[in-house]
Amino acid sequence: MPAWIHDLLSVPSLARSLLAALIIGFTNGCFSAYVVLRRGALVAGSLSHALLPGIVLGVMVAGKLTGWSSFLGALFAALIVVLASLAVSRVSRLDQGTSLGVIFTVAFAAGLILFNYIPGEVKSQVKLEDYLFGDLLMLDASDVWVAFGVGMVTLGLCTALQRTFLVTLFEPSVAAAQGVPVRAVQYLIMTLLVLVMVSALRAVGCMLSLGLVVAPGATVFLLTNSTRAMFWWGGVLGAVCAAGGMVIAHVTNLTAGAAITALLGAVFLLALVFSPKSGLLFRRGRERAAAR
Numbered sequence: 001m002p003a004w005i006h007d008l009l010s011v012p013s014l015a016r017s018l019l020a021a022l023i024i025g026f027t028n029g030c031f032s033a034y035v036v037l038r039r040g041a042l043v044a045g046s047l048s049h050a051l052l053p054g055i056v057l058g059v060m061v062a063g064k065l066t067g068w069s070s071f072l073g074a075l076f077a078a079l080i081v082v083l084a085s086l087a088v089s090r091v092s093r094l095d096q097g098t099s100l101g102v103i104f105t106v107a108f109a110a111g112l113i114l115f116n117y118i119p120g121e122v123k124s125q126v127k128l129e130d131y132l133f134g135d136l137l138m139l140d141a142s143d144v145w146v147a148f149g150v151g152m153v154t155l156g157l158c159t160a161l162q163r164t165f166l167v168t169l170f171e172p173s174v175a176a177a178q179g180v181p182v183r184a185v186q187y188l189i190m191t192l193l194v195l196v197m198v199s200a201l202r203a204v205g206c207m208l209s210l211g212l213v214v215a216p217g218a219t220v221f222l223l224t225n226s227t228r229a230m231f232w233w234g235g236v237l238g239a240v241c242a243a244g245g246m247v248i249a250h251v252t253n254l255t256a257g258a259a260i261t262a263l264l265g266a267v268f269l270l271a272l273v274f275s276p277k278s279g280l281l282f283r284r285g286r287e288r289a290a291a292r
Helices: 003-010 012-037 041-062 067-091 096-115 128-132 141-160 162-170 172-177 182-199 201-221 227-252 256-274 280-291
Strands: none
Touching: 012 041, 012 141, 012 162, 012 182, 012 201, 012 227, 012 256, 041 067, 041 096, 041 182, 041 201, 067 096, 067 141, 067 182, 067 201, 128 201, 141 162, 141 182, 141 201, 162 172, 162 182, 162 227, 172 182, 182 201, 201 227, 201 256, 227 256, 256 280
């Protein structure tokens, strides 16, 4: 039996990390379908940077870096950034994307400044890298429960309201005519995006959480036109790559977040080149056949 399999079966912390990787990867992978269809990768990227000040505030209030302190602090910061960008776009000539671009950079800078004011006894227990890149191999039970709770809520709502979400994303005027509260649904989708990204913070950090919530959906989008397939197969791909990246990180002593993101990037590149639907290789062959 390979040593890494023996470790996964015998070391509780590794088994817990593997379980967290599967939950976080599946949840983020499923929701990535809506991020890709909504063309919300830029918004997701902005939010990933805006989470840092919330994490730091959570640590300063709780006195230590835990699953709940980082989750609640980052959730608060993300919601404040989103609401602030909406408010600025409504009272000025700027659109929400531009407002978000300004606000998230200011929020990230504020997080770096606040990090210097963490008390010494607390600061000695954590490093800035813990916030930026996470550490999947150091999760505790509370992190797993946070990921599980967010996963249940997100997957439950996305499954129950899938048709409503899709109509709102593609045809908001039709949705409004059907009595759908379009603005409330849009806010709900944004809130779910914040939740899934925050749930991945302790695992992959602020900087790399974007990969988990975009790459799976983008990869499956290259392979199929089915929204249902994007949702479920994105979840499978996210779970497999998260678990595989965790194992690679354990065996090679790499950072788990970097290993997961690199693995997702490799699969995306394969789909980009070899996808029968829209891969570069098959597209070139079709173009040559059409030119004859």
